[in-house]
Amino acid sequence: MRVLIVTHAACFQTDRIVSGNAVRAHYFGKGLVQNGIDVTFAYPKDLASDEERNESGADSSDVRFFGSRSELHELIGEVKPHAILVGYWEFLEHFPDDYEIPLIADVIAPRILEALFQDHQDVNLHASRMLALYRKASRFICGTQRQRQFLIPWLILAGFDCRFGAPIDIIPISTEPLLPRRRLDPTDPWVIVTGGVSWPWRMGQRYTDVIRETLADGKAMKGRLLLLSGGYVHENAPDSESASSANEDRQCDATLQHVGLLPYGDMERLFNEQCNIGLELSDYNIERDFSASFRSIEFLRCGLPVICNHTLELARQVNDYDAGWVIEKPEDLPSLLAAIAGDPLGYDRKSANAIRLIEERYHYLETIVPLVEYLQDPMAPEKTDDWFFRGSETLALDLYHQVSELDHQLRIRDKQITDLRRDGESLKAQLDEVLGSASWRIVQPVRNLARRLVTLKGLLLRAGARVYRQAWKHPGPREEFALGSGRYAPRAAESSRDKWFDRKGRYVAIVSREDVFPTNHGAAVKIERTAWGLSHLVDGVFLITGDWGRYYEFKNGGATEKYFPLPIRLSGVSGMVLRKRLLRTGIPINEAYIYQALFDWGYFVRLMYLALRYRVVLYQAEFPAYAQACVRAKRLLRGKTLLVEHNVECDRIKAQYPEVSAQTYAWLRDQEVGLCNQVDEVIAVSQPDRDLLVGHGVIADKVHVIPHGVDLGAFEKTYAFSLREAYGVSADTRIILYHGIYSYAPNLESIRLLATEILPRLRLRGWKAKVFAIGPEAPLDAIDPDVVFTGSVDQLAPYLTSGDVAVVPLQKGGGTRMKILEYFAASIPVVTTSKGVEGIPAENGSQVLIEDTFDGMANAIIRLFEHPEEGRVMAERAKDIVERSDWKSIADQYLSLIE
Known part of the structure; x- marks a missing residue:
């Protein structure tokens, strides 16, 4: 899927004054790309400087410029988009009526109202032209509920059949929080x-x-x-x-x-x-x-x-x-x-x-969802031939009354949402009461759960179906998405003989955080690869995430996206309702999502739906909070529970967020220790993490050290790719590698240290080097001319095998640095800190160079530059460490704990 964004703005650049249209187009593109959609931007030439056009043309194939309608359509012929997002409604004039590619018009501003304040505007002509251009679009985007209500009468006048729904999606002004925020000093003005x-x-x-x-x-x-x-x-x-x-x-x-x-x-x-x-x-x-x-x-x-x-x-x-x-x-x-x-x-x-x-209501990854859902199956709305504009006071009055009536309907819907939240709280309380009762036995759980699900379906459908109808759109019940194929494939209809309780086979259910796909950070890679490895050893693996609507089934290494029935999906509403209770604990906003499962019983409902249909022998939680649903499921059905600790989370959060109070830290520690002691087995990824857990009070016999795995097969392939050639790096310039997700503070801090501490020391010693920071969510501001952020990449291995040295100047964090194991697998020499190599059985000078000062790190890097043969030998020794760490072996160790 490729989308072309055409907008009235210059390119979004942090060193330029930018318009709201440019900011909006930037976050539209960012949100679509992170949902797996290719994006090309098209900007008017007359709004861009020669420097902008030359830079974009040379370095970025996703930014184009046009000077006329014919140039725009030549560009469309080259890009071949599946849909075109018109970021300013007047640009619809560049397209003919009934255009074959769906046109999505962004009408973030109530332009007709603004025209009333501008003396040079002829409002009647403006309105007439607006209606004619609106008629060309297939879909509309606005920023608020009120804007949507205001837009509906105009679409009716433009000939859209809005009797059963208007072709409008609400996408607020989108952004992302800028952290950290300087705290107030009461003495300052x-x-x-x-x-x-x-x-x-x-x-x-x-x-x-x-x-x-x-x-x-x-x-x-x-x-x-x-x-x-x-x-x-x-x-x-x-x-x-x-x-x-x-x-x-x-x-x-x-x-x-x-x-x-x-x-x-x-x-x-x-x-x-x-x-x-x-x-x-x-x-x-x-x-x-x-x-x-x-x-x-x-x-x-x-x-x-x-x-x-x-x-x-x-x-x-x-x-x-x-x-x-x-x-x-x-x-x-x-x-x-x-x-x-x-x-x-x-x-x-x-x-x-x-x-x-901003995080909860205006984050671009949340606001972009309606557009992504529409793009899955972009449909043209019904239009009539009866459309007109009557420039009269009567029409203006009619529009006013329609807007007033629609505003009244909006207030009614607000009340429905409030009722829905109240019903969700009530159901949560009832479920907690049932789970804690003494009468909850082997047969009673199934009867009670069935009754709860029926009650849930009735209440939520009555209170919220009309409010949330558009939010539950998904591929039809006979379709499923084959991961990595980029297309929907037919799914065989389930036989009428398939019974809920015909539970055969041997399955694993993994409950985890929501950001597993795309697998562009270490935790996501570990979770997805663990599921992949386990799928070769059991009949199937189910991966349940924070996504209400879907889950993933792994069989023999293949992954398929599947969908929960509507009543099960509606259980996710509880997470929205109870999020405020979670934030009251004092958890930093950026960490709240991995603890939401403690208050969101929707995870348990989704897990039980699968556990009642299949014989789940292992309930596996990735991160502590997700163990709660696993423990509850085990109480009702047979199986074992396993908690995978990627870090000691309470200590990681305390180190990363010094402002976290002692009370919050104690709460996090008690939750983590309590859940570790409730499951059957706990996996730590390093011996220091195991020692911390046991020191906090986790039963020692439960905790086992199984390190991260590595996808060795990916590094054994031959790739026709070179970072040096792709980015035009001269032969006398060395390539330093680092990869991670840069919204994670320790990763961004490492890149800043490379830019401010390491590169200047190399330059003073006469060495040219470029740092390639591989991974998503790069900072908006430039860090250093010799630091290149590549963004997300489809395959990591060819990038890692293209570097001269990997440098990991980590100062904070927990667990095992999975990135270092991947550098070992890529046969690239590594320079890191004691913290960076913590938990990895590598010796300084043999498999890795360990330095805790910036002068020492710079010296170690130059040593590898001057003696490349030493680096090759060191990398060969390091690869021996990961030779036994393929994901199938890791999965086998998991299963051995429960057998």
Whole structure:
């Protein structure tokens, strides 16, 4: 699947001032790519500099430029996309009616309302043209529920049959949190920031005047106001807000500072490092009801709580998440600022909640889901021949009444969602009561579970089916996805003789975190490869993740994606309902997802569905929280339980997040130790991890050391690939390798150390080197000209075998560094720290060079550069360590523990 994104913007680059369209296109692309969809960007030539066109054309095949309609269609002929996402609705004019490729139109802004504020706009002609262009699209995207309700009448006028559903998906402004956030120092003056492009419908002068007066007085709050102002980056926009205050600035230099529009990277650093509060305040107008503010999302992602008007749709989320303050009028500001200044702890809480709001509601991997589901089977909606535009007051009134009625329907749906959450809590309480009762015996569990599932189906279908109908779309019941094939293949219909309780064979059920696919980080590789290895030794392996709808079946090394029935999938709602309870424990937001299973009984329901159909001999949990569902399943059915500890999680989190409280750490430790002692066997990946677990109180006889495995077959193949040739690296430049996922802090810290400590030392000694950082989720800001982030790669082995040396300057982390075992398998010499090689039976100077100082590491690297033969011999010895660590052998060791 390939998608072409055509938008009215210049390329997203952190060192340039970028428009909201550019940011939106960037995260559309990022989300689609991480869902396995190829993306090509097409930008207008007139908005790009010669430097941008030359750079993109030379280095990146996924960015193209066009100067005319004919050039755009030549580009489409080359790319051959399966769908085209038009990032600005006016670009639909480049396409004919009934175009053979599905067109998805992004209408993030209520353009017709904005036109009312611009004197040069003829609203009647604008509306007529808008309807004609809308008719060309197959699907629409908007940013909020209110925008969706506003768009429906216009689609009806454009000829779309919306009687049974509108072809609209809600994809909010998408981003990702910027971490870490600097904590507030109560002694520093407060810095409040507002502004952005100065559009005429943003009328915030009265609010900024009150804030300036309050800060100048200094009694309620001491600080200053930063005003980012300027015209639209691709067009001259009226700068009304900054112009109206220009005469007053001379008297208020101490409290007001005009910053102007900044390059994106400079802006996020300003927000994250210097600012405390973001403002989204304006006098009321109709555009405010339907706005989706890019600048507010930027404030929140940088950890800035937001002060906003109660009329904004964002206000509800700010209230729900306690991520800021909602006010009605400018007169409320002085008392509010005094309250904020007097409660620094409350401010820190709201700052953390701002980032949590972004993580849960605006993260691009979550928001992109409706678009990904549509792209699985893009259908053209029904259209009628009866479409028109009547430029009259009657039509405007009709539209207003339709919007009001639709808003009423939205409130009804909000109530349905609330009822659904309440029913989920009730079912959870009932299930906990049943599981803890003394009457829960061999026959009773099956009867009770069947009754619960019927109750669950009835309640959730009545309360939530209409609300969530679109969310449960999936390939038909006779289809399944063959992993790696890129296509859906027919699935044989189940025989009517297949009974739920015809449980034969010998199966393993693995319960794990949600981010296993794609396998672009160490934990995902270990989980997927373990399932692969076990599938050669038993009749089948089921991999259950945080995905409500699907699971994966491994047989004889082949993996197939399958789907749960609708009632089972609906059990996942409990995770949404109970997430807040998890966050109240104090777990860092970035770690919460691997503990959600403690509060989400949907894992147990999905596991029991498979365990009742197949004879599961081993319930295997990857990470502690997932052992809870396994332990409960074993109480009801026969089998063994096994917990695989990738790290000692409580200690890893404590080391990685120093701000975690002693109370939270104790809770994490008690949960981990308790679950380890409830399962039959525990696997640690290194002796130091085993010693830690036993020291914390895990029964020693339960804990066994089985290291990570390696896919040896992948490294024994011959690949027609060379990093040096692919990236044009000169012969006199050495290649240093590192791979991992860079949202994981220790990995990103290692790359920064390579850039700031190792490379400068090599340059001083006269050596040229480039660091290739292989893996996903690279940072947005450039680290060093000689650090190249490759992004995710389909096959890791050819990249690793192309390097001169692998360097792992890890300072933190737990478990075993799987990356070092893969370097050993690739026969590449390794330089690392004592922490990096911890748990691996390698000797310094024999299989690896171990140095804990940066000077020592630089010396070791140069030693390998100068004596490549020594490095080859060392790599050969290192490969002997992993020769017995193929995944089938690891799987066999797992099974030997339960047999």
